[in-house]
Amino acid sequence: MCPGGFIVPSATAQEEVVVNGMSPSGRNSPYANSGIVVEIKQEDLIKYSSFGVLAGLEFQKELEREAWKNGGHTQRAPAQRLSDFVAGNSSGSLPKVSYFPGVTSSPLHSWLPKTIGRRLRDGFRLFGQVMKGYLTNDAVVLGVESRTSSPVRIPRNPEKLHHIRISGLYPCGEGSGYTGGIVSSAVDGMRAAEAIAKKVLES
DSSP: OEETOEEEEOOOSSSOOOEEEEOOTTOOSSOEEOOOOOOOOGGGGGGGGGGGGGHHHHHHHHHHHHHHHHTTSSSOEEEEEHHHHHHTOOOSOOOOOSOTTOEEEOOHHHHSOHHHHHHHHHHHHHHHHHSTTOSOTTSEEESOOOOSSOSSOOOBOTTTOSBSSSTTOOOOSGGGTSOOSHHHHHHHHHHHHHHHHHHHHHO
16 A cells, blocks of 8 residues: 555566555655455466466566557556446546556456456455445556566465475565465464474574
8 A cells, every 4th residue: 555655667588567565765656556466376377387387477577568568558547436346347447646647548357357357356355345435436447557566476384384495495575476465474474484493493
């Protein structure tokens, strides 16, 4: 969550749209924005299995290219009003947003991968149930914030959390592909620290 923040362009190559969020120290923008994280499961990557351990990276690249196409082949981001996205309706107009390259009305519900779209809709409906006023057409969904976590996972023992071959290495957090966001990364870091402490105490 970026209170008083902005959505900023974050692409690193041609023919892709990537967005991210930030807040200046004053938190004095009239906008607020949140990155909504959904889980990507191994079965979501079957289509890209020929890329081996880089399957997630190829999935990410394809998603970013789709955002570029549906944004109008520019750095304008594809966007849709929130309630329209959940209901599967196109948005005839869009409110002003903080993303300075601009936005293009686009039916994200129709071109996002079905698994991602379904998980987003389920999450938004749940938020709307527990937070009055959250699910509204005054809010806008922009695509895509696709670099919350590394698309390449460093292998580790699922219980002891150390690398499967390198002694003393404990991959954790976003960079190793196990979490997406500040809180989940902090929790994963705590788990790794506890695993290291246990190992030291046992030695």
